[in-house]
Amino acid sequence: MRNSGLPEPRGEHGAGPHDDPLDGAVWRLRSRACWEDAAALLAPRAAHEAGPALRRAAVLAERCVFTGRGWQAAEDALRSAEALATDDEERGAAACERGHLAYAATLLGVRDRADEARSALGRAAALLARDSPTRPLLHFRRGLIAQHLSDNPSDATAAFERAHAGASARGQRLLTSFTWRHVAAMAEHDGRLAEARYGFAESLRIREELGYLVGIAPALASLAAVLPDPQEAARLRAEAGRLVRLLGGVPTWLAPRLTPTPGPDRPAETD
Incomplete structure (x- = not known):
């Protein structure tokens, strides 16, 4: 197909x-x-x-x-x-x-x-x-617009969940990594940090298994932002920084997030 x-x-x-x-x-x-x-x-x-x-x-x-x-x-x-x-x-x-x-x-x-x-x-x-x-990808991209352009968390969450269900059912593993990442971001937005940690960890796991190197640093940084252990979070951010340098500074928007103290005002996730 x-x-x-x-x-x-x-x-x-x-x-x-x-x-x-x-x-x-x-x-x-x-x-x-x-x-x-x-x-x-x-x-x-x-x-x-x-x-x-x-x-x-x-x-x-x-x-x-x-x-x-x-x-x-x-x-x-x-x-x-x-x-x-x-x-x-x-x-x-x-x-x-x-x-x-x-x-x-x-x-x-x-x-x-x-x-x-x-x-x-x-x-x-x-x-x-x-x-x-293509429907799961369409749901995902509509969720991005609801999340970042319309500032509508409820619509974003619903779209990401539809995208996640569709991608999982079709075995679209890379898209499933993206949907896990954004379902987790919405959980983080709502203060459900245990769910956020699980979703970010799943997104990272899939990217590592697929060898999607360019997407691993953002996944590491997102997971670091919701970890309760400061030392483990610092380790993940350091690994993310190493990968960004390895790829010649890509993603270019990630560098501001690779700081010792992440916060809720970090830049929007584009991937």
């Missing part, structure tokens, strides 16, 4: 014996913050196939989220994917990706595109079948 944007990794190193070797290579590169290289691998097929074009757009959008750079390249790739879409599933998946890119640009202060983000995700909801494999 087709999924929106980036393929779910499979197997120990992100590719199973029956998977497209291209998807496996793209997964290994993007998980190590090599988004330009991953996009270059997809470029030949992305020129005339809707699926690879959307995956390329999603790779470049992910670079924007983690680095705050490359917006025009992501926009260009997304327009190409939209032009190649031929059915409602592909059009809905492209709309879901556009909503996410607009959300990220708004959250990171590049340009206020909140209305565009909401409109695009609404269009995706109208296009995608109720049993579409």
Whole structure:
């Protein structure tokens, strides 16, 4: 079945014996913050196939989220994917990706595109079948908007829980890591710290098992923020800092959180 944007990794190193070797290579590169290289691998097929074009757009959008750079390249790739879409599933998946890119640009202060983000995700909801494999991702991204742009914790929690149930049922493990992370963030917001610790730990566990290196430092930092043991929290933040340095300063927005005393006013989580 087709999924929106980036393929779910499979197997120990992100590719199973029956998977497209291209998807496996793209997964290994993007998980190590090599988004330009991953996009270059997809470029030949992305020129005339809707699926690879959307995956390329999603790779470049992910670079924007983690680095705050490359917006025009992501926009260009997304327009190409939209032009190649031929059915409602592909059009809905492209709309879901556009909503996410607009959300990220708004959250990171590049340009206020909140209305565009909401409109695009609404269009995706109208296009995608109720049993579409993209539905869990759509729920997740609507939750992000409710959490960070609309400041509506109850809607955010409901959307994240729907996304979590759908991703878990479909075996979408990377998305399940993201949903655990944001379900935990909402529990932290409500002061349910034991639930928050569990959710953040599950998100970290899945990322480590998948080898999603670029996402491990944010997961470590989030878990550190809700640990009762200051020494253990400091150890996790130090490990997060080491990983950020290893990846050349990525994610760029994480550094302010890697301080000895985390607090509730730390920067919004974009991943």
